[in-house]
Amino acid sequence: MTTEPTKSDRYNPRVAEPRWQRKWDDAGIFATSNEELTASAGGKLPRPTYYVLEMFPYPSGRIHMGHVRNYTMGDVVARYKRARGFTVLHPMGWDAFGMPAENAAMERKVHPGAWTRQNIAAMKAQLQSMGLSLDWAREIATCDPAYYKHQQRMFLDFLKAGLVERKQSKVNWDPVDMTVLANEQVIDGRGWRSGALVEQRELTQWFFKISDYAEDLLAALDTLERWPEKVRLMQKNWIGRSEGLLARFALDPKTTPAGENELEIFTTRGDTLFGARFVAVAPDHPIAQAAAKTNKALADFIAECKRQGTAQEVIDTAEKQGFDTGIRAVHPFDPNWKLPVYVANFILMDYGTGAIFGCPAHDQRDLDFVNKYGLGNTPVVCPPGQDPATFVITDTAYDGDGTLINSRFLDGMTVPQAQEEVAKRLEKESRKGRPVAERQVNYRLRDWGISRQRYWGCPIPIIHCETCGVVPVPEQDLPVTLPDDVTFDRPGNPLDRHPTWKNVACPQCGKPARRETDTMDTFVDSSWYFARFTDPWIESAPTNRAVVDRWLPVDQYIGGIEHAILHLLYARFFTRAMKKTGHIGIDEPFAGLFTQGMVVHETYKAPDGEWVEPAEVTIESDGDTRRATLTATGAPVEIGPIEKMSKSKRNTIDPADIMGTYGADVARWFMLSDSPPERDVEWTERGVQGAWRFTQRIWRLVGEAADVAAKAPAARPAAFGEGALALRKATHGALSKVSDAIERLHFNVAVANLYEFTNAFSSSIGSQETAPTPDYAWAVREAAEILVTLIQPMMPHLAEECWAALGHTTLLATQPWPELEADLLIENTITLPVQVNGKKRADVTVARDAKNPEIETAVLGLEAVQRALEGRAPKKVIVVPGRIVNVVA
RNA sequence: GCGGACGUGGCGAAACGGUAGACGCAACGGACUUAAAAUCCGUUGGCCGCUAAGGCCGUGGGAGUUCGAAUCUCCCCGUCCGCACCA
Numbered sequence: 001m002t003t004e005p006t007k008s009d010r011y012n013p014r015v016a017e018p019r020w021q022r023k024w025d026d027a028g029i030f031a032t033s034n035e036e037l038t039a040s041a042g043g044k045l046p047r048p049t050y051y052v053l054e055m056f057p058y059p060s061g062r063i064h065m066g067h068v069r070n071y072t073m074g075d076v077v078a079r080y081k082r083a084r085g086f087t088v089l090h091p092m093g094w095d096a097f098g099m100p101a102e103n104a105a106m107e108r109k110v111h112p113g114a115w116t117r118q119n120i121a122a123m124k125a126q127l128q129s130m131g132l133s134l135d136w137a138r139e140i141a142t143c144d145p146a147y148y149k150h151q152q153r154m155f156l157d158f159l160k161a162g163l164v165e166r167k168q169s170k171v172n173w174d175p176v177d178m179t180v181l182a183n184e185q186v187i188d189g190r191g192w193r194s195g196a197l198v199e200q201r202e203l204t205q206w207f208f209k210i211s212d213y214a215e216d217l218l219a220a221l222d223t224l225e226r227w228p229e230k231v232r233l234m235q236k237n238w239i240g241r242s243e244g245l246l247a248r249f250a251l252d253p254k255t256t257p258a259g260e261n262e263l264e265i266f267t268t269r270g271d272t273l274f275g276a277r278f279v280a281v282a283p284d285h286p287i288a289q290a291a292a293k294t295n296k297a298l299a300d301f302i303a304e305c306k307r308q309g310t311a312q313e314v315i316d317t318a319e320k321q322g323f324d325t326g327i328r329a330v331h332p333f334d335p336n337w338k339l340p341v342y343v344a345n346f347i348l349m350d351y352g353t354g355a356i357f358g359c360p361a362h363d364q365r366d367l368d369f370v371n372k373y374g375l376g377n378t379p380v381v382c383p384p385g386q387d388p389a390t391f392v393i394t395d396t397a398y399d400g401d402g403t404l405i406n407s408r409f410l411d412g413m414t415v416p417q418a419q420e421e422v423a424k425r426l427e428k429e430s431r432k433g434r435p436v437a438e439r440q441v442n443y444r445l446r447d448w449g450i451s452r453q454r455y456w457g458c459p460i461p462i463i464h465c466e467t468c469g470v471v472p473v474p475e476q477d478l479p480v481t482l483p484d485d486v487t488f489d490r491p492g493n494p495l496d497r498h499p500t501w502k503n504v505a506c507p508q509c510g511k512p513a514r515r516e517t518d519t520m521d522t523f524v525d526s527s528w529y530f531a532r533f534t535d536p537w538i539e540s541a542p543t544n545r546a547v548v549d550r551w552l553p554v555d556q557y558i559g560g561i562e563h564a565i566l567h568l569l570y571a572r573f574f575t576r577a578m579k580k581t582g583h584i585g586i587d588e589p590f591a592g593l594f595t596q597g598m599v600v601h602e603t604y605k606a607p608d609g610e611w612v613e614p615a616e617v618t619i620e621s622d623g624d625t626r627r628a629t630l631t632a633t634g635a636p637v638e639i640g641p642i643e644k645m646s647k648s649k650r651n652t653i654d655p656a657d658i659m660g661t662y663g664a665d666v667a668r669w670f671m672l673s674d675s676p677p678e679r680d681v682e683w684t685e686r687g688v689q690g691a692w693r694f695t696q697r698i699w700r701l702v703g704e705a706a707d708v709a710a711k712a713p714a715a716r717p718a719a720f721g722e723g724a725l726a727l728r729k730a731t732h733g734a735l736s737k738v739s740d741a742i743e744r745l746h747f748n749v750a751v752a753n754l755y756e757f758t759n760a761f762s763s764s765i766g767s768q769e770t771a772p773t774p775d776y777a778w779a780v781r782e783a784a785e786i787l788v789t790l791i792q793p794m795m796p797h798l799a800e801e802c803w804a805a806l807g808h809t810t811l812l813a814t815q816p817w818p819e820l821e822a823d824l825l826i827e828n829t830i831t832l833p834v835q836v837n838g839k840k841r842a843d844v845t846v847a848r849d850a851k852n853p854e855i856e857t858a859v860l861g862l863e864a865v866q867r868a869l870e871g872r873a874p875k876k877v878i879v880v881p882g883r884i885v886n887v888v889a
Numbered sequence: 890g891c892g893g894a895c896g897u898g899g900c901g902a903a904a905c906g907g908u909a910g911a912c913g914c915a916a917c918g919g920a921c922u923u924a925a926a927a928u929c930c931g932u933u934g935g936c937c938g939c940u941a942a943g944g945c946c947g948u949g950g951g952a953g954u955u956c957g958a959a960u961c962u963c964c965c966c967g968u969c970c971g972c973a974c975c976a
Contacts, residue, residue: 010927233893234971242975267976280976320974346974356976364890365974444975564971621915673913674901682901686914693927694913700928752903752912759912766929833908838957840908867943878956884907888956 011699013663017797021131029814030133032089034535037550050086051551052078053530055559055567056093059141060100061119063126065599065645065671065683066560068655072668072794073596073677073747074558075132079793080742082133083817089551091533092127092134094120096143098522101456105488112456113484116143126656130664131796133813138536142525143456147532149479150542151524152461156472157581158208165207166470169449173201178492180453194491200306205451206460206518210573214239214443216587217572226592228678231564238565240444244268245423246353247437249279252328252338257290262431263329263341266352266442270426271418272359274407275380277370279329279357280322280342282349287341291325298323298343305345320369321345329357332426332436333408344369352442361393371395380407381415448570450521455486455494457519465506465513474507480515493517526567527574530554530589542583549585557590564595594745597680599671601651603640604628611650612637615657619685642682653683665795666691672747672794694755695798698791701762702784702802708765708772709781709806717775723764724779730760731783732824738790739817747794754791761787781806786818834859835886836868844885852879859885 024030036046054074057067078090094116101112108115120141127134140147158164172181174191181191181198191198210217218239221232247270249263263279281288283305292299301323322342331337339357346365347356358366360377370377381402382388388405404410410418426437451460459480461473473480483501486494495501495517506513528542534551535544559567571589578584604612618631628637645652658667670691675681720728734757741750761783772780784806792799792812803812827848832855834842842864846855856877859865869889876888 230893230971237892237972240972240975244976265976269976344974346976348975351975358976363976365976368974442975444972561970676902679895679902684901684914687901690914696927748901749903749912755912831908835908835957838907838955843908864943876956878907880907880957884957886907886956 011696011798011801013665013695013797014660016801017129017131017663017665020797020800021128023800023811024131024133024813027811027814029811030090030135031137032087032135034544034547036087037547047085047087049089049551050081050556051089051534051554052081052556053089053091053533053554053558055557055563056095056526056529057123058095058098058100059116059119059123061122063123063130063655065653065655067127068130068667069599069671069677069681070558070560070596071127071130071132072671073594073745074556075130075134075668075796076672076742076747076793077556077558077745078133079796079813080817082813083789083792083815085816088133089533090132090134091138091140091536092132092136093138093140093529093533094123094142095522095526095529096120096141097457097519097525099454099456102454102488105456109488111484111486113143113482116141116456129659130655130668133796138533140529140532140536142458142522142529145479145481146539147529148458148525150532151458151520151528152473152478152480153475154528154542154578154581154583155520156461156475157583158577159472161577161581163209163212163577163580165209165447166204167207168202169205169207170200171203171205173199173203175199176491178453203451205449206462207447207449208524208573208577210448210570211443211445213573213576214241214445215441216576217445217569220572220588224588224591224593227590228593228595231561231568231593231595234564235569238445238569242268242442242444244352244440244442245270245419245426245437246440247332247357247426248431248434249329249332249339249357250431251341252330255326255328257287257294257327260287260290263287263355264353265355265357266440267357269359269362269419270422270437271404271407271410271413271415272362272380273331273333273357273422274410275359275361275378276331276339276357277360277366277375277377278342279339279355280344280347280369281356282347282354283343283345284349285343285347285354287327287355288325288343291327291343295325298325302343305343320365320372322369322373332429340375342369342373350446351444360397362397362399364397364399367393367395367397378406380405380410448521448523448573450524451518452521453493453496453517454519455482455488457522458525459495460516460518460520462516463504463506463513464516465509465511467511468506468508468513471506471508471513477507495519523566523570524574527571528578530557530571531575531578531584543578545583545585548583552584552586553589553591556592556594558594558596560598561595568593594677596677597675598644599683600642600680601645601653601683602642603649603651605638605640606630607635607637611648613650614653644680645683658688662688662692663695663797665798666695669694669751669795673751675748677745677747694758695795697762698758698787698795698798698802701758701765702788702805704765705761705780705784706805706807708777709784710777711772711774712777712781713774717778720775720779721773723768724773724776727761727764727776727779727783728821729824730757730764731779731786732821733757734760734790735786735818735820736822736825739820742793751794754787757787757790788812789815789818830882832882833884834862834865835884836865837889838886839868841865841868855879855885859887 052074054070078088082088096116101116104110104115105112174181174194174196176194176196177191190196218236218241221236224232244267246264246266249265251261251263283302288302292302322344325341325343327341328338329341331339358369360367360370361379362381377393379391379393382391382405383398383400383402401415404413404418410421423439427435429436459482461478461480463471463473465471483498486498488494502515502517504513504515531543531548531552534548538544575584575589576587579587604617606612616631617628617637620627628639630637643649643651655667670688674687734753737753738750741753788799788802796813800812829845830848831843831845833840834844842862844859844862846858865887872889874887874889878886
């Protein structure tokens with residue numbers, strides 16, 4: 001430093017922050033070498049490792065407050081763990097493929113690659129100005145062929161291992177843009193961009209067989225102890241396991257189209273078989289299709305069902321509808337019992353077998369259906385306490401427990417007993433060499449369709465040959481790179497209409513063939529980046545087996561709750577697939593997961609109904625009411641609800657503006673301070689100013705402390721006076737509490753503890769009337785050094801500046817966490833609250849090691865206790881050691 | 890419809906079943922200042938009481954378990970989130 005700071009100086013983050021960033025960078029202290037791991041391979045590591053990772057961003061070009069919050073939390077953990085002696089891996093990269101780049105290309109005639117690279121540069125600069133302790137040497141971008149080359153290789157490995165499948169699947173097709181749309185891109189049945197009516201099309205697509213791992217992905221959720229319960233539950237529901245019976249119903253030949261003779265249905269309620277009233281199949285079930293060939297009305301009905309589409313709103317409001325095919329199914333327990341086979345709009349082809357039997361008394365959907373078509377119902381489960389003779393179902397199905405009735409040999413059984421009995425009997429019965437029914441587990445989880453008809457994604461390394469069929473690109477020909485010379489002036493996939501790119505010789509027969517023009521879902525890119533970070537330099541393989549399993553699993557992963565299902569489930573699957581194909585040795589990629597809340601802000605609406613940005617609004621407050629006006633015109637502005645920051649509501653605050661005005665430390669501090677990290681935090685101007693004031697307060701306090709500390713002896717004094725001891729107790733109390741709060745990721749509590757300590761420290765210094773004694777000066781120096789060390793993970797620049805002001809020439813970021821002197825936290829006398837009948841009446845101060853009888857005597861001698869007892873004799877005195885005393889009267 | 894989470898001062902929030910409201914914001918009073926900003930000191934859940942001593946009430950509502958409940962259990966109300974015709 002060129003000038004010694006004085007008390008009157010204000011801390012200027014605009015000057016200090018870039019300076020410290022440069023020093024960290026020059027010293028290379030955040031780069032993590034793999035040598036420590038490989039050198040000691042097999043042996044014990046000199047230091048434990050810790051991998052902290054935040055979900056990498058999409059390079060939109062600018063960071064937003066959500067990033068600031070996410071990356072600040074990760075950085076606190078990284079800096080804390082580093083100080084605690086861990087070798088920390090804390091990398092950053094770019095989720096760089098995806099639609100926005102193509103949209104930009106269409107709108108602004110810039111190449112997606114150029115646009116993305118430009119955005120990465122801009123965002124990287126912003127992240128660097130936050131002072132994050134990242135190892136930028138490991139930076140990766142998923143659009144880089146050096147990255148996606150390995151992804152293509154793994155695709156081929158997965159294919160060989162039987163984890164990839166090509167099959168037909170229904171998609172939302174936009175006929176104008178000639179593209180596939182995700183469900184959320186279909187609004188009211190129309191494409192979000194073109195406005196064209198969306199069609200359902202059958203396309204042949206590539207799938208990852210995630211459903212092969214359904215059971216494992218479900219079971220292993222129990223092992224993820226450091227995941228939020230909420231996320232585990234969401235994944236559990238998403239996987240949707242259900243146990244049931246797969247049963248074959250024979251079809252009455254007289255009523256059945258040629259070639260069909262039975263129908264397989266899936267049910268979880270085999271116990272209700274005697275309550276069956278009908279059988280129903282999905283509109284696209286093969287039997288429905290077969291019957292429709294000779295039945296025009298049925299064909300029309302099926303066409304109508306398909307027109308209804310899959311939009312959520314349609315499903316919500318659609319009435320249950322069916323069409324009697326004329327086919328009759330035979331009840332599995334009674335050859336003379338015939339059930340009508342309907343095609344029904346509420347049966348899903350891709351769950352179970354696409355066919356069910358309907359038991360209206362005990363399933364609401366089936367009941368709605370029979371009530372519409374007059375098929376009636378038979379109750380077969382009687383609720384406890386109901387009289388079977390009079391129990392009837394009219395509008396509300398009963399799906400609870402009870403006793404079986406009207407069910408022949410099942411009568412009197414409980415529901416589980418009946419299910420077991422039905423399964424046992426039908427399993428034993430055989431038709432055409434196969435059992436009539438078998439127990440089956442079904443999952444809601446579908447295979448993961450990864451084909452996207454887009455340019456800006458990882459090409460699927462496949463060649464289609466008329467003679468040889470589907471041929472993988474030979475490994476030595478990887479990567480299949482995207483061509484640069486593409487145009488976006490027309491709808492459709494630029495890869496598909498590129499003049500030459502897709503023309504290629506078949507690797508097997510050499511004849512002209514064509515490349516697969518679909519690219520991969522961008523969720524594939526983010527399903528293994530955490531593994532690539534462990535050695536992003538290795539060219540020969542996706543991962544370096546010498547290090548990948550030593551870094552992984554990620555110790556602490558931090559990101560938004562919006563990824564609770566898809567990203568996290570895909571990454572869990574991908575890790576298993578990588579294990580099967582030899583690229584990794586573990587199953588679960590993330591040992592600890594933390595999902596942070598959103599950043600929210602007030603909304604503002606101008607008189608014309610347009611949303612207005614916070615930056616354009618002036619807020620006035622007269623105590624009770626707040627009024628908003630447009631700064632430019634003075635026009636009144638309506639203050640709306642507090643909502644997630646979004647472009648559409650225009651309630652965003654640009655982190656660049658905040659960091660430009662107040663500095664990165666203030667933005668970081670505020671993002672941690674006001675709310676628990678898992679909850680939403682409201683960005684307010686007042687809150688930012690509070691953080692700003694605190695930085696200045698720390699700076700002044702450390703300045704004062706430095707003057708006192710300068711008089712401190714080098715050696716620790718043998719004894720401490722009263723003032724010094726009190727300060728030391730506060731210091732070590734703060735050290736203990738802040739450490740604990742950071743360990744638990746309760747950053748807001750850590751912040752509060754630091755405020756508290758700052759107050760205590762400040763008033764300790766302020767209360768000194770005479771020149772400081774050596775022991776006090778020493779305690780002040782200790783307090784100041786511990787204070788700045790504790791704020792370092794949160795406000796690293798200010799902390800370094802203070803550290804230097806205290807006379808240090810080292811970088812604080814490389815200093816160890818302070819040693820706690822636990823003795824200082826133990827008091828010789830303790831003050832216990834005293835309750836009478838659970839109500840606090842007094843305090844009692846006793847020796848720390850006082851025995852219960854002594855405490856009891858002291859407590860009963862208290863005037864307040866006697867008054868509260870009102871002359872009654874105490875029945876019992878409960879002493880909770882070190883905590884509380886309760887007198888029961 | 891199913892599942893889950895949450896509900897504490899004017900606001901954001903703390904609180905291993907053990908003194909409810911730490912800490913911050915806002916507000917109010919005061920000091921410094923020609924004035925403002927900045928800073929510093931103090932007050933601040935409600936009610937009764939004198940600004941005292943002291944007391945009563947209070948963690949969405951109601952019941953329960955317990956010596957003791959914001960915390961555990963049950964019911965109800967409200968808010969938010971996820972899934973949703975999954976047989």
